[in-house]
Amino acid sequence: MTIAKKVADSMEKSSWIRRMFEEGEELRKKVGPENVYDFTLGNPIMEPPAEFQQRLLEVLEQGDCHGYTGPLGWEEVRRSIAAHYKVRTGLPFTMDNIIMTCGAAGGFNSVLTAILDPGDEVVIFVPYFAEYLFYIDNANGVAVKVDTDREFGIDVAALEKALSPKTKAVAINSPNNPTGRVYDEKMLAEMARLLEAKQKEYGHEIYLLSDEPYRAIVYNGCRVPEISNVYENSIVMTSHSKDLGLAGERIGNIALRPGIAEYEELREAIAFTTRALGFKSAPATMQRVVSTLQDSTVDIAAYERKRNMLCEGLEKLGFKFHKPEGAFYLFPQTPIPDDVKFVKELQKECILTVPGSGFGRPGHIRISYCVEDDTIVRSMPGFEKIARRMKIPGQAGTPRSK
Numbered sequence: 054m055t056i057a058k059k060v061a062d063s064m065e066k067s068s069w070i071r072r073m074f075e076e077g078e079e080l081r082k083k084v085g086p087e088n089v090y091d092f093t094l095g096n097p098i099m100e101p102p103a104e105f106q107q108r109l110l111e112v113l114e115q116g117d118c119h120g121y122t123g124p125l126g127w128e129e130v131r132r133s134i135a136a137h138y139k140v141r142t143g144l145p146f147t148m149d150n151i152i153m154t155c156g157a158a159g160g161f162n163s164v165l166t167a168i169l170d171p172g173d174e175v176v177i178f179v180p181y182f183a184e185y186l187f188y189i190d191n192a193n194g195v196a197v198k199v200d201t202d203r204e205f206g207i208d209v210a211a212l213e214k215a216l217s218p219k220t221k222a223v224a225i226n227s228p229n230n231p232t233g234r235v236y237d238e239k240m241l242a243e244m245a246r247l248l249e250a251k252q253k254e255y256g257h258e259i260y261l262l263s264d265e266p267y268r269a270i271v272y273n274g275c276r277v278p279e280i281s282n283v284y285e286n287s288i289v290m291t292s293h294s295k296d297l298g299l300a301g302e303r304i305g306n307i308a309l310r311p312g313i314a315e316y317e318e319l320r321e322a323i324a325f326t327t328r329a330l331g332f333k334s335a336p337a338t339m340q341r342v343v344s345t346l347q348d349s350t351v352d353i354a355a356y357e358r359k360r361n362m363l364c365e366g367l368e369k370l371g372f373k374f375h376k377p378e379g380a381f382y383l384f385p386q387t388p389i390p391d392d393v394k395f396v397k398e399l400q401k402e403c404i405l406t407v408p409g410s411g412f413g414r415p416g417h418i419r420i421s422y423c424v425e426d427d428t429i430v431r432s433m434p435g436f437e438k439i440a441r442r443m444k445i446p447g448q449a450g451t452p453r454s455k
């Protein structure tokens with residue numbers, strides 16, 4: 054057999070994604086793409102802000118922006134990004150704390166490969182971004198899944214039960230994909246206290262890996278706490294895929310907190326794994342471009358408007374959900390326990406969503422509202438039909454929002 058068994062198994066487990074895509078394509082051919090309401094993708098539809106183009110032209114005109122940059126990235130770029138982390142956290146970040154990456158995903162793989170020995174455990178919270186399972190497996194680690202609470206927040210008691218002497222890292226993602234939940238300071242501080250105690254008990258570091266590509270996408274003035282201010286052994290992995298709408302440009306960074314254990318060794322190891330994994334260096338032109346766009350974003354108000362339209366529409370129909378504080382996903386409960394069946398019911402109304410099972414939490418669906426306003430508006434009659442057919446108790450349902 055040509056294909057490695059591990060890869061074939063993973064492909065089989067995630068084959069539902071391909072099936073859904075194929076079914077969506079068939080539907081588009083049958084009824085016309087404009088009549089299909091596709092809420093499955095997290096691919097930003099908004100163009101980058103105007104200053105992006107201007108900056109891109111500037112960088113191209115200056116030249117010297119197409120060669121290898123070394124596995125850590127251009128020094129002046131890392132210096133500029135470190136200055137932003139310094140302002141945000143009040144901590145003495147320097148360019149030595151920053152490594153430029155091929156998106157958050159590239160950074161995550163470089164970090165895991167650098168720190169995991171075979172069999173080391175990485176805790177992830179359910180529901181989780183499905184790719185984490187592959188990233189951890191790529192690095193020969195073991196994913197340990199911990200349930201979140203009713204509002205998708207960190208359940209510190211459940212986390213405590215899942216920790217073991219083999220725990221090397223705990224991964225968090227806030228604002229969260231697929232729930233839109235933002236973890237508050239109190240919850241993070243409680244988790245940090247637990248991890249500090251466990252580090253002492255086990256006699257080794259537990260790294261907190263914070264996956265933050267949605268940090269800037271928050272609503273109603275919500276603030277995402279700086280993980281570096283909460284826990285010493287923390288590593289941020291982020292990107293500009295979502296906040297600047299540059300997903301296809303593969304540009305992000307890793308920030309090692311000043312004072313993190315084995316800092317020099319970590320940086321060298323991540324530089325090495327970035328090379329060994331074949332990334333070589335983050336895209337050179339984009340490094341220069343984003344270095345001066347750290348305070349720019351796409352139009353966050355537009356995402357907030359889409360969130361409100363979707364939440365108001367589904368709330369009226371009796372759907373139950375946690376109203377997202379950030380990112381661009383809604384994760385409502387399904388009115389029947391079988392989320393895959395419910396996704397198929399929605400498909401009959403040309404509404405495409407992703408079953409919660411794909412994120413480890415059946416009984417839910419993920420709706421990505423990274424779509425045109427019109428898609429949300431025109432999908433509502435379909436949602437209404439389903440709500441009637443499934444006898445969701447209309448106005449009686451209250452959302453699980455705070």
Ligand SMILES: Cc1ncc(COP(=O)(O)O)c(C=O)c1O
Binds near residue numbers: 095155182291292294
């Ligand atoms: C939670 C989460 N982490 C990481 C990624 C990967 O992002 P990037 O494009 O920065 O690699 C995504 C992309 O959707 C995501 O949702």
